Amino acid sequence: MPSPGSYGTRKKTGAQSQLTLLKKQLKTGNIKGVYLFSGNERFLVDYYVDEIKRIALKEDHNGLNLVQFEGRTDVDQLIDACDTYPIFSDRKVVLVKNSNLLAPRKKAPSRQEGEGSEEDMGEGSADSDQSGSSAGGKAQETLKQYIPNIPESTCLVMVEDNVDKRLGLYKAIQKFGLHIHQDHLNEDDLTKWVIKGFRQSRKTIHPDAAQYLVSISDPDMYSLRNEIFKVINYTGERETVTLDDIRAVATVTIKSVIFDLMDAVAARNRAKALSYLDDMLSLKEPEQKILAMVSKQTGEILKLRLLMDRRLTSSQISRYFPGKHPFAFRKLTEQAGKSDSAYLAGFLKKCAEADNAWKTGKMSPRLSLEMLFNYL
Numbered sequence: 001m002p003s004p005g006s007y008g009t010r011k012k013t014g015a016q017s018q019l020t021l022l023k024k025q026l027k028t029g030n031i032k033g034v035y036l037f038s039g040n041e042r043f044l045v046d047y048y049v050d051e052i053k054r055i056a057l058k059e060d061h062n063g064l065n066l067v068q069f070e071g072r073t074d075v076d077q078l079i080d081a082c083d084t085y086p087i088f089s090d091r092k093v094v095l096v097k098n099s100n101l102l103a104p105r106k107k108a109p110s111r112q113e114g115e116g117s118e119e120d121m122g123e124g125s126a127d128s129d130q131s132g133s134s135a136g137g138k139a140q141e142t143l144k145q146y147i148p149n150i151p152e153s154t155c156l157v158m159v160e161d162n163v164d165k166r167l168g169l170y171k172a173i174q175k176f177g178l179h180i181h182q183d184h185l186n187e188d189d190l191t192k193w194v195i196k197g198f199r200q201s202r203k204t205i206h207p208d209a210a211q212y213l214v215s216i217s218d219p220d221m222y223s224l225r226n227e228i229f230k231v232i233n234y235t236g237e238r239e240t241v242t243l244d245d246i247r248a249v250a251t252v253t254i255k256s257v258i259f260d261l262m263d264a265v266a267a268r269n270r271a272k273a274l275s276y277l278d279d280m281l282s283l284k285e286p287e288q289k290i291l292a293m294v295s296k297q298t299g300e301i302l303k304l305r306l307l308m309d310r311r312l313t314s315s316q317i318s319r320y321f322p323g324k325h326p327f328a329f330r331k332l333t334e335q336a337g338k339s340d341s342a343y344l345a346g347f348l349k350k351c352a353e354a355d356n357a358w359k360t361g362k363m364s365p366r367l368s369l370e371m372l373f374n375y376l
Contacts, residue, residue: 034177043221216256287365
């Protein structure tokens, strides 16, 4: 599978500059003493953590110089682990996951509520850990004071779901180390990553097929990697991966079925629409979510149809759909081309009526959906 490479947000943000610094450090092997990772794209987080471990631990395949903490962590034990010299090596890695040491401090109850004493209460700000007024605050303050003194032989790596940037501990990490925040990549970058992944397996995938795979899959890279492996196994020795290959083996999701369902709506094919509705319900998707997606998609098709009726060019129309994935936009264009604005407006009105019917208890959610598609 491909490494993350240069993929990521295109905006020149502080997060990107931190990532650029990390990549330079990994390239030169000059890793620092403390790193903080956060964000919902765990594939990228795990990749960079593994790279730090690879550089720091080198030939230490037995993990003698890797100390790991997970969950609530005693800060004194953490510091002891950092202060312990590595065994037959120049560096050691102390890896801490989800310790909550960087989570926001809970506000102390007010005096009027009669809970706690004066010494139990912080100063009310996120950075009140300086007062050391609670167990959590003391731990944060202790680790904050320790950060500048981490031995050169130790690399402290923290992976946290919950990070409060106002904390003194966070500011110390920022001053003496790096904070790398990795959220899901955008669809364009994921498409490039998918194409590169197939290429590294000596396979070629058409951009349309790669875009389709990204558009129907969950946005996290672990899920996409699993889909790529499935397609590679399915195609065997064949070098070219087609859209039909993706359709044949990709995991069925509500995102994949909604394309087919809206094709049926645009073509006014009641039987197919009801069949796809059954597929969506078999995925255990709530009826309310299905109706919301159908309403949203119908609104977008109607919007595009009205723009097409004004005889705007493709480039002019695309401005009304900023950020729309190329594959999704092409599907939208195909669906709008099969429909007229009066029909789409009528169907959108029926969506609103179906929503009202189940909310007011006149129909069950499923019956309201089935009645909606009888309009086709």
